[in-house]
Amino acid sequence: MTYFVVQSLNGLFSAALLFLIASGLTLAFGVMRIVNIAHGSFYMLGVYVAYTVAARTSSLLAGALLALFVVAIVGFLMQRFFLRRFASQPLAQMMMTMGFALFFRDAALMLWGGDPFTLPTPRWLTGSMEIGDIVFPWYRVFVIVVAALVGVGLWIVNDRTLIGARVRATVDDPEIAAATGINVARLSGGVFAAGAALAAFGGVMGGPILGGYPGMDFELLPLAFVVVIIGGMGSLKGALIGAIVVGMIDNFGKALVPELSYFTLFAPMVLVLALKPTGLYGRA
Amino acid sequence: MAEPRATAPDWRLVVAGLGAVFLLAAPPFLSAYWVGLLTQVVILGILAMSLDLLIGYTGLPSLGHAGFFGVAAYGVGILSTTYQAGVVASIAGGFIAGTGLAALLGLIVSHVRDVYFLMITMALGMVLWGLSFRWIPVTGGDNGIAGIPRLETLIGLPATGPIPFYYLALVVFAACIVLMMVLVKSPFGLTLQGIREHEPRMRSLGFNTWLHGYLSYVCAGAFASVAGIMWAYYNGFVSPTYLDLTASSELFLMVTLGGPATLVGPVIGAGAIVILKNVMSAYTARWLLILGIVYIVTILWAPQGLWNLGRHRRS
Numbered sequence: 375m376t377y378f379v380v381q382s383l384n385g386l387f388s389a390a391l392l393f394l395i396a397s398g399l400t401l402a403f404g405v406m407r408i409v410n411i412a413h414g415s416f417y418m419l420g421v422y423v424a425y426t427v428a429a430r431t432s433s434l435l436a437g438a439l440l441a442l443f444v445v446a447i448v449g450f451l452m453q454r455f456f457l458r459r460f461a462s463q464p465l466a467q468m469m470m471t472m473g474f475a476l477f478f479r480d481a482a483l484m485l486w487g488g489d490p491f492t493l494p495t496p497r498w499l500t501g502s503m504e505i506g507d508i509v510f511p512w513y514r515v516f517v518i519v520v521a522a523l524v525g526v527g528l529w530i531v532n533d534r535t536l537i538g539a540r541v542r543a544t545v546d547d548p549e550i551a552a553a554t555g556i557n558v559a560r561l562s563g564g565v566f567a568a569g570a571a572l573a574a575f576g577g578v579m580g581g582p583i584l585g586g587y588p589g590m591d592f593e594l595l596p597l598a599f600v601v602v603i604i605g606g607m608g609s610l611k612g613a614l615i616g617a618i619v620v621g622m623i624d625n626f627g628k629a630l631v632p633e634l635s636y637f638t639l640f641a642p643m644v645l646v647l648a649l650k651p652t653g654l655y656g657r658a
Numbered sequence: 659m660a661e662p663r664a665t666a667p668d669w670r671l672v673v674a675g676l677g678a679v680f681l682l683a684a685p686p687f688l689s690a691y692w693v694g695l696l697t698q699v700v701i702l703g704i705l706a707m708s709l710d711l712l713i714g715y716t717g718l719p720s721l722g723h724a725g726f727f728g729v730a731a732y733g734v735g736i737l738s739t740t741y742q743a744g745v746v747a748s749i750a751g752g753f754i755a756g757t758g759l760a761a762l763l764g765l766i767v768s769h770v771r772d773v774y775f776l777m778i779t780m781a782l783g784m785v786l787w788g789l790s791f792r793w794i795p796v797t798g799g800d801n802g803i804a805g806i807p808r809l810e811t812l813i814g815l816p817a818t819g820p821i822p823f824y825y826l827a828l829v830v831f832a833a834c835i836v837l838m839m840v841l842v843k844s845p846f847g848l849t850l851q852g853i854r855e856h857e858p859r860m861r862s863l864g865f866n867t868w869l870h871g872y873l874s875y876v877c878a879g880a881f882a883s884v885a886g887i888m889w890a891y892y893n894g895f896v897s898p899t900y901l902d903l904t905a906s907s908e909l910f911l912m913v914t915l916g917g918p919a920t921l922v923g924p925v926i927g928a929g930a931i932v933i934l935k936n937v938m939s940a941y942t943a944r945w946l947l948i949l950g951i952v953y954i955v956t957i958l959w960a961p962q963g964l965w966n967l968g969r970h971r972r973s
Contacts, residue, residue: 409773469914477950
């Protein structure tokens, strides 16, 4: 029983990180119809930038904030100068992001070398929560809470503000949205940058536990894609449900059948695709 | 600037002819290193053409195509080392593994299109990579499988070495390119192109578009398996890098750079990438950085591919 609870909490921790990363991916997809292969790179860049800044200034908070800022700028510039000109050409956009993914991957290796590292855990979050037999690190609890808050924040922005209404309108039908006076190009840039920052935030949040290492970008990407495929592309609610499903399955899979841990992700995706090709909350 | 195609000979014919003569006649005059590179070009050329069946002719952008290539290579590797199987059994096993997998996964992916197809094939490709990387008892994990015997010896060629193997690969390549050219010109191939252009119209004409997409996927998987078998014998070794995302995306670039829906274009793309990769590695370890830049430049300046330069864009 204890084992089950601890594994579920670990699964929830994975789900929290996955939600942070996949929510940006799904929003960018919804607004721009873009399959962003470089999304894992944003996650990776987030950790690396945070690590560098935290090492120089010995302030984790400064590292985290600067990582979000830098990656958001990178995302914005990428969208503005390389993706916007290929609007409504999903294949060209995908290949462009693929080129950037390879570029970032090797550039990170060149700039930061190949040694793995972890971010320091904030001092006030060290130690573990103990309830009866269940021992669970405070830091992981913190990540789950933060991701939940981000989720609520995204939901409020998406459902209760003018910007959110514009985003939802563009997800529904970019052409009609543009006809009503929404600047779809600028909105896309904003959403893409915000999605990049969310991925970087996921990287920073996971940093003290998962750390940074070469190849982390492509390791994460399929997980984020499976989340988005299961949840439905363009849907925040879908990203939440998908993240929980994938986080739990990945975690129990790793614990129970480690050799096939990657493979266990496959089953829910096939099941969802067979029943509903657009994902749980996606639109055709 | 419309080309007077009826009078002037198309430069493509000249290039293709020269290329064929070069592939046939040049190797005896080249060093073993360059013969090795040309062998890579023809094997990866088969693979790039097989992906072109999907991307160019059917309009299905697969980002997990290296999976079939890799699974067939692993089939050969596992059968010929762990189980000490004969050459016929190894080749048949590799082919059945790759093609069978395509037949299985095709059931899942054939009813989705466009970006959905892209994401799902990519996720499936990564699953296969994960399997090859983590299923250590069978695949050897990161170490891969070494010690695959030489194909020339196995099938009893009088000579061994790079040049006999090259000509063997060239024969397989020639057979594949002829088969694929027949395939895309056949009524089946024309139907695929119809689906690429306008699927609802094809469906309303009474074509079973799901089945055509599925068969196209399986055919592409079968040709990719042939390439995988040759690649396993060429290297004498299989490892997870054969089927990782970088491999699938290099492959995707070969097709795009060369020109989709041309078959010859992807071979040229394969040649360009293989030679660039090996020449660049002599000067720098930053191959992925360069590959990324080649990607970006291709999309910016030659989005229809080299083989389609000067042709009018399909609307």
